[in-house]
Amino acid sequence: MNTLVNDGARPVALVTGASSGTGRAIAIAMAEDGCDVGILGRRTEALEQTALQIRALGRRACVLTADVRDEQAVAAAVEVFLAWSGGRTDVLVNAAGIPGPLGATVGELNVSDFDAVMATNLRGPFLTMSHLLPVMCRQGNGRVINIGGNHGMRGRAGRASYASSKWALRGLTRSAALEVGPHGVTANVVAPGAIAVDRMRQRWADQAAAEGVSEEVILERYIQSLGVALKRPNETSDVVATVRFLAGEGGRNITGQEIVVDGGVIV
Ligand SMILES: NC(=O)c1ccc[n+]([C@@H]2O[C@H](COP(=O)([O-])OP(=O)(O)OC[C@H]3O[C@@H](n4cnc5c(N)ncnc54)[C@H](OP(=O)(O)O)[C@@H]3O)[C@@H](O)[C@H]2O)c1
Known part of the structure; x- marks a missing residue:
């Protein structure tokens, strides 16, 4: 078992955004590492798919259908989760997030899109925390x-709402780390670059079809445009490994930090 071992009881994790992509992979990894896992997102059916995989590992899963932007919904979901977990939470992973509009400049970005990104990527983690x-x-x-x-470590033209939300998440996390450190609790950010999740693969496939070129060509161009030193995107497993590290023994004395997992863009 890699995950933090608590005082005798089986560890319990809550993972938001666990209905797909990176969050789902993290939730399954937490189960592999010995946790019972609460999984939160808006799509119940997709969460049930994650739950099946957790239960196949012999761990318990608690499906929590909620919108992380909604204060009442998050409060209700956490209440159900704590009743289910016996009042414990050893690991909280906030993975729910949206990219928001791509390519809109600050002058073009509409307020509702900006608010939606901030509410999902910042208010959501604030509420669960x-x-x-x-x-x-x-x-x-x-x-x-x-x-x-990694857009929370730099600026990026056309990604102002997303970058703002991820910068602000660092402020939230660092401040919380200072507050809870004396109680033995850590808070950190894992800051990935592009991750080859289904949503991204679909985008690359659509672009390849539109241009009549192979997906490899699109991916190579994308990686080139980002300036990735290692010339590859993240697989979800790259992000999962870092989360596991922070949740496990290696993370015992690490708090208030950002670990960038982007193949060498922010260097
Ligand atoms: N993919 C990348 O290239 C990349 C790069 C850097 C960082 N990230 C970050 O990594 C995290 C996961 O991204 P991903 O690309 O793996 O995700 P994804 O496959 O697009 O899935 C997003 C997840 O967030 C959940 N979510 C979105 N809005 C929500 C809301 N309002 N309430 C509850 N859940 C919500 C979705 O669940 P429902 O649809 O069921 O609500 C889903 O489980 C995000 O924080 C993202 O910003 C991703």
Whole structure:
């Protein structure tokens, strides 16, 4: 078992955005590492698919259908989760997130799109943390891992809302880390670059079809445009490995940090 071992009970994790992509992969990894896992997202059916995989590993899964932007919905989901977990939370991973509009400049970006990105990528993690940090502090242990992005480490033309949300997530995480550190709780950001999740693969495939070229050509051009030193995108497993590290023994004395997983863009 890699994940933080608590004081005898089976560890419990809550992972948001666990209905697809990176969040789903993280939720399954937490189960592989010995956790029972609460999985939160808006699509119940997709969450049930994740739950099946967790249960196949012999762990318990609690499906929590909620919109992370919605204060009441998150409060209700956390209440159900804590009743299910016996009041414990050892690991909280906030992976729910949206990219928002691609290519719109600050002058073109509409306010509702900006607000939606901030509400999902910042308010969401704030809401889960506001409920679960006190629980972790009472326990005297806990790991919070927020999935940021390397656009939260730099500016990016045409990605102002997304970059703003991921920068702000760092501020939230660092501040919380200082507050909860004396109680044995850590809070960190994992900041990936492009991850080859289904949503991204579809985008590359659509572009390849539109241009009549292979997906390899599109991917190579994309990686080139980002300036990725290692010349490859992340697989979800790259991000998962870093989350596992922070949730496990290696993360015991690491807090208030951002770990960039982007193949060498932010260098
Ligand atoms: N993919 C990349 O290239 C990349 C790069 C850097 C960072 N990231 C970050 O990594 C994280 C995961 O991204 P991904 O690309 O793997 O995800 P994805 O496959 O697009 O899935 C996004 C997840 O977020 C959930 N979600 C979105 N809005 C939500 C809301 N309002 N309430 C509850 N859940 C919501 C979705 O669940 P429902 O649809 O069921 O609600 C889904 O599970 C995000 O924080 C993203 O910003 C991704």
